[in-house]
Amino acid sequence: MDKKQQEIFNIIENYLKGNGSRSSVARFAELFRGNKNETVLKKKMKADWDAISDEELQKADLSPVLYKIHFLINSEKKGKHSRNTTRKILHWYSRIAAMLLLPLLTIWGIYQLTSKDQTVSSTLVEVSAPLGSRVRMTLPDGTKGWLNSGSVLTYQAPFEKRSVSVEGEAFFDVRTDSLRPFLVQGPRSTVKVLGTRFNVKMWPGEELTEVVLEEGKVELLPVKSDRSFSMEPGEMLVYNSKERRLKRSQVKPEYYSAWIDGKLVLRGDSMQEMARELSRWFNVDVEVRDSKLQDYTFRATFVDEKLEDVLRLLKLTSPIEYKIIDNQRDKNGDFSRKKVIIFHK
Structure with missing residues (x-):
């Protein structure tokens, strides 16, 4: 390891431990301006991942781990300093994790494991994709998803109702459960599915809801409307909530989820x-x-x-x-x- 790389590693370690002055925090923030340190930051992420991903851990069911992560990140019991530190660390970890295609919350959660007697209560979980990045995630029911730059996903844990709220753009590969439909709620509409792959845009402040179906079946349920609209693979629905007007068209779904790649x-x-x-x-x-x-x-x-x-x-x-x-x-x-x-x- 060369001198510069070691210096960067030391800055990161000191920040994560809460050590240092305002100037050291400034040096930490400076590491992530531009792309000049991208290679070293990737090495740091990979080193941290390798340090805790032993064979037994790779075989383990991480669902309980994710559940604890959600509680730790969102617990109201944490102090102001802890919440701010978590937010900043998640910001830069999410950017690097997105590059490496690692599940962001899994990585963060393994670092944050606490004793088995930790009491977990219902809490609101938030996952966000910082501007300029895309974040891959796995929800507690096994559904896989991706958030595009600037998007936010929230849900209540425990995840018994399989309902998420989205502000922005997301792609879902929903795990099938015939008894519990998966709901994606936006500012203007709700998308109801059983098991399927689809892309959805639900940006706050915009009147349009856009759904593109890759496989399976979904229903679009506009807010303040008694109608629902079903979709077939290869279709795109764009609903204008202000005009209460629906546009249906045939598309190539891969064009609308290309941002994932x-x-x-x-x-x-x-x-x-x-x-x-x-x-x-x-x-x-x-x-x-x-x-x-x-x-x-x-x-x-x-x-x-x-x-x-x-x-x-x-x-x-x-x-x-x-x-x-x-x-x-x-x-x-x-x-x-x-x-x-x-x-x-």
Whole structure:
């Protein structure tokens, strides 16, 4: 291990133990600005994982472990410092875990195991995907899921009702249980399933609910409506809650879940939609300064491309120019988000 790598490992260990001054916390935060330390951070994650993933643990049923994780992360008994530390650690662990395709909560939970006499009561569990990352998860019933950048999933533990709330975009591979339907609740609609694979968009502040079914069957139940809409594989339903209007179409489902594999797909998106996608995908602010571009649409697929490369390629195929304003540090030492300004050529 070289000197720089050892120094980074020491900074992380000291932070996790709660040691150090404000300056050491600042050094910890600085490790995750940009991609310059990505290789070392991956090594640290891998080393931590290898240290606790022995043969017996690999064979173990981790459902009880996950249950304890949920309680530990969300317990009201924890102090302010502990909650803030947990939130920060989960933020950077989720980014690295997403890169390694490791189940985030499993990793965190193994570190947080407590004695067997820990009392677990009903609590609200929250899983989030920080901007610029995607998070893979396994729910207590065995359902697998993915959260896209900036999305949040919550549910009550124990997970007896198999009901989750989503704000953002998620993909689910639902474990079949004929006696207990799986419910995905959003701000405007609920999706009811038994066992299936589907993608759903339920962004807060937006009137549209979008469901794309890959396999199985689902029902879309709009809020404040006595109607339900069933789906077949290969269909997409888009429900506008403001106009109470439904649009049904045949699609290729793999295009709508491509984000799971790190693919940013623009499917005839408007300028506004494209700006929103870039903002969430790259954790940047995007401002469109020319109204002439509002009706322009974009079709493209990007695989693990950097922001600068995406903008350069969009510029080659559309009438746009852009300017990138890098992060700015304020007097308190905090950094603003990178900003992209788009205007007409």
